Amino acid sequence: MAEMWISMGPQHPMTHGLWTLKVKVDGETVVDTEPDLGYIHRGVEKICEARDFTQITTYCDRLCYASANTWSHSYIYAAEDLLGVEVPERAEYIRLIAVELQRIASHLMWLGAYGPDIGNLSIMVWCLREREMMMDLLQELGGSRMHYNFPRIGGVKRDLPHGFSQRAQAKLKLFLNRIQEYEALFDESTVFLVRSQGVGYAKPEEMINHGVTGPNVRAAGVDYDVRWAHPYSVYSELDWQPSVERSSIKGADCYDRYRVRVEEMRMSASMVLQALVKMPGGSETYHEPGDPKILAKAPSRAPEGTYGSHHFEDSRGESMFYIAGGGEGRGKMPYRVSIRSPMFITIPYAAKCMIGYKVADIPAIMGSFDPCIGETDR
Amino acid sequence: MGKKISAAAQQKAAEELAEAMSSFDGVSADIDSRSSGTQVRHTVTATCTPESWRQLAEALASEYSVDYCSMITGIHWPEAADKSWEVVYHLMRTGVKDPAAIEGVVQPNITDAENLTGVDIPMEIQISIALPDTREPMVASVQDLWVGADWNEKETWDLVGIDFEGHEGMRRVLNPHETPVGYHPLQKQHKLRYHGFEEMYDDAQGFKRKPADAGKIK
Numbered sequence: 001m002a003e004m005w006i007s008m009g010p011q012h013p014m015t016h017g018l019w020t021l022k023v024k025v026d027g028e029t030v031v032d033t034e035p036d037l038g039y040i041h042r043g044v045e046k047i048c049e050a051r052d053f054t055q056i057t058t059y060c061d062r063l064c065y066a067s068a069n070t071w072s073h074s075y076i077y078a079a080e081d082l083l084g085v086e087v088p089e090r091a092e093y094i095r096l097i098a099v100e101l102q103r104i105a106s107h108l109m110w111l112g113a114y115g116p117d118i119g120n121l122s123i124m125v126w127c128l129r130e131r132e133m134m135m136d137l138l139q140e141l142g143g144s145r146m147h148y149n150f151p152r153i154g155g156v157k158r159d160l161p162h163g164f165s166q167r168a169q170a171k172l173k174l175f176l177n178r179i180q181e182y183e184a185l186f187d188e189s190t191v192f193l194v195r196s197q198g199v200g201y202a203k204p205e206e207m208i209n210h211g212v213t214g215p216n217v218r219a220a221g222v223d224y225d226v227r228w229a230h231p232y233s234v235y236s237e238l239d240w241q242p243s244v245e246r247s248s249i250k251g252a253d254c255y256d257r258y259r260v261r262v263e264e265m266r267m268s269a270s271m272v273l274q275a276l277v278k279m280p281g282g283s284e285t286y287h288e289p290g291d292p293k294i295l296a297k298a299p300s301r302a303p304e305g306t307y308g309s310h311h312f313e314d315s316r317g318e319s320m321f322y323i324a325g326g327g328e329g330r331g332k333m334p335y336r337v338s339i340r341s342p343m344f345i346t347i348p349y350a351a352k353c354m355i356g357y358k359v360a361d362i363p364a365i366m367g368s369f370d371p372c373i374g375e376t377d378r
Numbered sequence: 379m380g381k382k383i384s385a386a387a388q389q390k391a392a393e394e395l396a397e398a399m400s401s402f403d404g405v406s407a408d409i410d411s412r413s414s415g416t417q418v419r420h421t422v423t424a425t426c427t428p429e430s431w432r433q434l435a436e437a438l439a440s441e442y443s444v445d446y447c448s449m450i451t452g453i454h455w456p457e458a459a460d461k462s463w464e465v466v467y468h469l470m471r472t473g474v475k476d477p478a479a480i481e482g483v484v485q486p487n488i489t490d491a492e493n494l495t496g497v498d499i500p501m502e503i504q505i506s507i508a509l510p511d512t513r514e515p516m517v518a519s520v521q522d523l524w525v526g527a528d529w530n531e532k533e534t535w536d537l538v539g540i541d542f543e544g545h546e547g548m549r550r551v552l553n554p555h556e557t558p559v560g561y562h563p564l565q566k567q568h569k570l571r572y573h574g575f576e577e578m579y580d581d582a583q584g585f586k587r588k589p590a591d592a593g594k595i596k
Contacts, residue, residue: 038552045537046563050570077414092415208446208474211526221477221486228381228491229472229500232414240380244486249479309468310414311448311502322451322466336564338451340468348529377552 003031010039014363016113017373021351021366028358033351037344041377048337049327053079053153053300056337061147063339064375066109067315068147069102069138071375074312076151077232078321082308082334083153085298090287091155092234093279094294097168098141098150099233100268100275104175105134106315107215107261107268110370111182114258117367118195123185130178133171140164155295165276165283172269179266186258196254200353200365203251210352211345214317216369219245219260220252226313238274243267254368261370301331316370317342341375381491383499385418391499392420395442402437404430421502428507432518438469439523443497446470447524450531452538454565461508463515465540469524471501509540519545537564 009020018039024032044063048056060075061068073095080087108131115123135145140161142148150157186192202212204220217224225242227235243263245256252260276283287293302308304326312319320340327333350369354362392409399407404427409420426434438444448468455462473494477487509515519542521528531542532551539562542548550557 038550038554041552043563046568046570080414081412086413087415089416203476204474205445205476208472209525211447211524211530213446213472217474221484222474223486223488224472224474224500228383230470230502231383231417231419234416236380236382236415236417238380241488242381244488246486247477247484249482249484307466309504311468311470318448320449320468322449322468324453336451336453338449338466340449344533345526345529349525 008362009036014117014366015373016367016371017376019347019373019376021362023354023359023362025359028360030354030357030359030362033354035347035351037347037373038377040373044378045337045339048334050333052329052332053083053302053334056334057151058147058149061149062374063341063378064106064372065146066372067102067106069098069142069150070106070312070314071319072149073099073151074310074314074319075321076153077310077312078308078323079153080298080308081310082302082306082323082325083299085154085296087155088293088296089234090159090280091294091296093275094141094156094160095151096233096235096238096275097160097272098138098148098156100272101134101137101168103268103315104265105131105138107265108134110261110315111258114367115186115192117363119191120186120189123182126178126182126185130175133175137164137168137171140167152295154298158289159285159287159291159294160283162284162286168276169273172273176266176269179262183262193255195361195364196258196368198253199357199361200254200257200350200368201248201251202349202353206251207349210349212317212342212349214314214342215243215260215264216252216257216317216346218242218264219256220247221245226311226318230311232310232312234275235271237278238271240267240271240274254364257368257370301329302326302334303331304335314342316372316375317346319375339375339378341378343370343372343376344378347371347376381489382417383491383494387495388499389420391496391501392422394496395501395503396422396424398442399424399434399438402426402430402434405434419502421504424503424505426505426507428509428517431505431507432520434505435518435520435523438503439520442471443473444469444471444501444503445474445524446472447520447527447530450527450534452534452540452564454538456566462511463509463538463540465507465509465517465534467503467505467507467520469503469505471497471499471503473498473500514541515539516541516543518543521545536562538562539565 009015020036022034060072063071108127112124112127142150204222223242223244245260247256302325306325309322322338324336327335396407407424451466453464
């Protein structure tokens with residue numbers, strides 16, 4: 001049969017955003033693929049060159065709507081490296097709570113979107129129900145439901161509000177029970193198992209060489225995680241292990257990538273519960289915004305020749321900012337901000353993963369890598 | 379307790395790698411100690427000449443187990459004294475190996491972080507390459523060593539205009555395909571603020587805005 005190119009996207013349920021996957025097919029089999037990105041390129045890196053260091057945080061929130069907090073924190077750590085700020089320990093604990101709650105919310109959004117991708121529609125509402133609880137908690141911290149603008153250079157915007165600790169504990173305990181419901185819905189659904197098992201195999205060494213990290217690589221039986229390998233924040237103070245999945249001998253398939261994210265939600269919930277207990281000063285005390293216990297003083301200018309960078313474990317892999325100081329206004333603005341988006345690197349790899357499978361497997365494979373186009377196109 | 383790499387071993391590994399990198403012609407490497415939170419970590423920061431970059435990259439990939447290219451950043455410095463372009467590589471050593479299988483059952487790799495030594499210790503490496511004033515800035519491509527560099531190089535060329543010698547399949551990735559040849563938006567001659575004025579921020583309420591025919595005889 002003759003081979004032909006077909007174009008999936010920019011408007012296609014498989015894409016989870018706005019991009020095109022060009023697929024070369026031979027009958028039903030995928031022979032070659034080529035992703036075409038950039039449909040929502042907003043030029044965030046260029047915009048950042050004309051904003052001061054505080055203003056940039058809000059742009060970073062908007063890189064990914066499903067995981068806003070991890071992106072603004074990723075930027076803040078790089079900016080602190082550039083400006084040489086030491087953050088109070090209490091603020092680090094509050095950041096950890098915000099980031100891990102966001103990770104749960106992001107994985108729930110993924111799980112809710114992945115079910116419909118491969119024919120399990122009911123899971124979506126179940127996941128969004130629990131995501132609502134996480135967003136309520138995040139709203140208490142940041143004040144809004146999507147783009148929190150929560151971290152500040154040198155600390156956080158606000159301390160934990162009164163009663164946050166009890167509400168968070170109650171909600172997370174309820175959530176930990178409800179994870180079993182998702183597992184029941186997925187693992188007992190024949191449609192889900194048939195469509196996710198045995199497709200999209202990926203091996204760890206190959207993934208690392210292709211620049212793929214995060215849950216996608218941990219699904220293949222390795223425990224590489226930026227949170228312990230390149231430590232930041234107070235992760236080393238908590239009792240946790242990265243979630244690792246026992247994959248098959250051919251590598252991780254779509255089912256393993258689903259399993260590892262479910263386990264990671266459990267781990268994040270446990271980290272938040274531990275942090276609420278271990279926090280210096282206790283989770284019940286409240287400091288006014290701007291208190292040195294939660295916000296250290298930070299310089300507002302970075303002279304020319306300075307640079308800062310930070311590797312960060314985003315919900316989708318390793319995200320990173322590189323900032324060169326010395327821009328406009330005698331260093332008030334950065335000279336160059338460069339953003340490493342995990343999905344920008346992962347999408348071409350996911351497209352390679354599809355080769356050899358059937359056209360009907362494309363949504364299952366693409367969805368399992370958790371694409372987010374906002375951060376990809378920046 | 380969570381996983382913790384021993385601080386002394388981590389520093390020793392960074393020093394060893396920096397020393398090994400410095401032995402190359404045109405490369406000078408140093409260690410940086412950073413702390414974001416409770417643990418200090420040491421990273422390797424190096425500068426490299428464009429001529430020796432390819433040789434250094436090959437050695438890093440084959441001898442020093444650097445297996446991961448995180449990011450490539452291109453910077454345009456039209457007014458700097460010593461360079462007019464710069465390429466910054468962020469590489470990493472992750473220590474990820476395919477897990478072994480016993481009788482067909484995969485045994486997940488659980489790292490014993492306390493007792494890691496030598497080239498197994500995860501490491502962050504930053505290499506910056508300064509390029510002279512030229513119309514066609516170019517460095518050697520490392521696409522074949524780390525496939526992760528592939529789309530990073532495409533992006534750097536697309537946005538900044540730094541080309542990579544030996545890169546296969548260079549094309550626009552974030553800008554539209556029909557973008558004019560030679561247009562790379564992150565070059566500094568393309569400005570966001572014109573004459574220091576930006577309507578959205580400097581005159582948010584529109585007090586200074588005037589009708590288009592202001593001052594003309596009606």
